[in-house]
Amino acid sequence: MSKQQLFQFLESPREMPAKVPLAERVAGSFDELYGRFGQAEAAHQAGRCLDCGNPYCEAKCPVHNYIPDWLQLVQEGRIIEAAALCHETNPLPEMCGRVCPQDRLCEGACTLNDGFGAVTIGAVEKYIVDTAFAQGWRPDLSKVKPTGKRVAVIGAGPAGLACADRLARSGIEATVFDRYEQIGGLLQFGIPSFKLDKAVIATRRAVLEGMGVRFRLGVDVGRDVGIAALLGEFDAVFLGLGAYRYTDGGLPGQELAGVLPALPFLVQNGRIVTGHDPHGRPIAGWEDQLALPDLRGKRVVVLGGGDTGMDCVRSAIRLGAASVTCAYRRDEANMPGSAREVANAREEGVQFLFNRQPQEIIGDGQARGVRMVETRLGEPDANGRRAAQPIPGSESVLDADVVIIAFGFSPRVPQWLQALGVQAQANGRLVVGGNGRLPYQTGHDALFAGGDCVRGADLVVTAVQEGRDAAASIARMLRGAKAIPLALTAA
Numbered sequence: 001m002s003k004q005q006l007f008q009f010l011e012s013p014r015e016m017p018a019k020v021p022l023a024e025r026v027a028g029s030f031d032e033l034y035g036r037f038g039q040a041e042a043a044h045q046a047g048r049c050l051d052c053g054n055p056y057c058e059a060k061c062p063v064h065n066y067i068p069d070w071l072q073l074v075q076e077g078r079i080i081e082a083a084a085l086c087h088e089t090n091p092l093p094e095m096c097g098r099v100c101p102q103d104r105l106c107e108g109a110c111t112l113n114d115g116f117g118a119v120t121i122g123a124v125e126k127y128i129v130d131t132a133f134a135q136g137w138r139p140d141l142s143k144v145k146p147t148g149k150r151v152a153v154i155g156a157g158p159a160g161l162a163c164a165d166r167l168a169r170s171g172i173e174a175t176v177f178d179r180y181e182q183i184g185g186l187l188q189f190g191i192p193s194f195k196l197d198k199a200v201i202a203t204r205r206a207v208l209e210g211m212g213v214r215f216r217l218g219v220d221v222g223r224d225v226g227i228a229a230l231l232g233e234f235d236a237v238f239l240g241l242g243a244y245r246y247t248d249g250g251l252p253g254q255e256l257a258g259v260l261p262a263l264p265f266l267v268q269n270g271r272i273v274t275g276h277d278p279h280g281r282p283i284a285g286w287e288d289q290l291a292l293p294d295l296r297g298k299r300v301v302v303l304g305g306g307d308t309g310m311d312c313v314r315s316a317i318r319l320g321a322a323s324v325t326c327a328y329r330r331d332e333a334n335m336p337g338s339a340r341e342v343a344n345a346r347e348e349g350v351q352f353l354f355n356r357q358p359q360e361i362i363g364d365g366q367a368r369g370v371r372m373v374e375t376r377l378g379e380p381d382a383n384g385r386r387a388a389q390p391i392p393g394s395e396s397v398l399d400a401d402v403v404i405i406a407f408g409f410s411p412r413v414p415q416w417l418q419a420l421g422v423q424a425q426a427n428g429r430l431v432v433g434g435n436g437r438l439p440y441q442t443g444h445d446a447l448f449a450g451g452d453c454v455r456g457a458d459l460v461v462t463a464v465q466e467g468r469d470a471a472a473s474i475a476r477m478l479r480g481a482k483a484i485p486l487a488l489t490a491a
């Protein structure tokens with residue numbers, strides 16, 4: 001590295017790609033917020049990297065991307081090599097570059113964070129892969145030797161897609177099942193287009209199909225096809241089922257008109273924005289039962305401060321709400337969502353009320369407001385999180401016409417898994433590994449699992465990491481196994 005390069009961060013500030021103008025966003029644009037770097041901008045931002053000998057960014061990235069190495073390749077204009085290197089660790093780099101909470105992960109660990117501004121790692125990752133795909137680059141599987149083994153992947157979310165990618169690279173044929181007609185899981189129907197343009201998912205599908213991955217979509221496993229049939233047809237099965245048990249908080253008044261659960265709200269809105277139905281069939285029927293209310297001129301209150309809550313507040317702004325307030329029971333420093341998304345929400349006009357815990361939604365058939373109590377943070381619990389403790393006598397009512405509940409999700413174990421020796425914790429998370437099992441192997445030898453159904457609702461990049469690493473375990477088992485026990489008692 002030249003001396004000039006070494007000190008580039010002093011002259012060149014951190015810069016993100018240009019955003020959609022604020023006026024367009026508040027007027028209703030759901031276009032992806034951040035534009036794309038050109039080669040010169042990407043190379044310039046990449047050149048700010050200090051190439052630390054022991055890069056903290058790599059350590060903090062859940063898939064341990066070779067970040068300084070591909071930043072160097074971008075500086076040299078070697079984008080195809082950079083794309084190939086990105087894919088060595090990350091099966092879905094263009095998605096992660098867009099939706100990872102980088103301020104908590106790679107960029108949060110960047111050495112330049114101490115006053116200079118972290119390298120824009122996510123935006124460069126997005127630039128590399130978008131550019132390489134646009135130039136026609138595709139992963140090279142020409143040296144992969146087919147093993148003759150076949151694996152079913154249930155769930156076309158990030159965990160399932162990452163697993164399928166790695167299986168294909170190991171010469172194992174992957175067939176991905178999903179109950180919806182489109183791939184992506186929450187990438188497709190949960191995360192709004194202003195964070196992830198859905199055309200990006202269509203490109204990834206074409207790439208995976210080019211690698212030999214097959215899709216059987218609109219198939220609900222357990223209803224349209226039994227697990228016994230899959231275990232009979234395939235050598236192993238990966239479960240990337242996600243986490244869809246909705247946490248409603250049990251608030252009095254949540255049955256009032258104008259009270260909406262977050263995910264159906266986002267799903268319905270996504271349908272309208274994309275102009276088509278991404279679903280083969282509804283999850284437990286609730287999406288189709290929820291007509292999206294007209295938010296124009298309404299006072300919207302969103303309860304919850306995670307990624308889902310941020311997507312709700314920013315969608316509500318775009319849908320013409322008169323005011324949008326996010327109420328969260330801890331302080332800003334303890335919000336689970338990305339700081340970047342909070343900043344974008346503020347810029348778009350969202351108000352934040354921290355240290356407020358909802359007690360009741362009040363109304364007369366229609367929601368009229370939320371009774372809140374102020375909180376202070378107590379001592380850290382066993383997980384290191386400080387509990388929000390209500391302050392007696394601090395109650396007040398926040399007026400609202402629409403209340404969106406975004407308290408989070410947990411996994412639900414389908415009945416058809418329970419009879420197969422697949423165990424779950426009380427919170428619904430599938431138990432994998434340990435006790436002589438391979439990593440990500442469930443209590444049934446041929447069933448592996450990863451992503452939100454194992455971790456609980458988390459992140460795209462952690463689902464990708466688990467899908468990737470589960471594929472390695474499956475390949476290990478298939479290489480070593482003489483026969484795969486199919487100890488089945490249920491369909």
Ligand code: FAD
Binds near residue numbers: 222263
């Ligand atoms: P999912 O993405 O949920 O995919 C599971 C798939 O399995 C689904 O497509 C489902 O249809 C399918 N499936 C389940 N059961 C069956 C069955 N029986 N038969 C057939 N198919 C089945 N993370 C981030 O990193 N950044 C963000 O900005 C972000 N924003 C989010 C916003 C919202 C609104 C939500 C809800 C989540 C967000 N997340 C974000 C979290 C992230 O989307 C998830 O952690 C991630 O998608 C989990 O991946 P997964 O593959 O485990 O599950």
Ligand code: SF4
Binds near residue numbers: 063
């Ligand atoms: Fe950062 Fe996510 Fe990319 Fe890792 S995958 S380098 S955490 S944006």
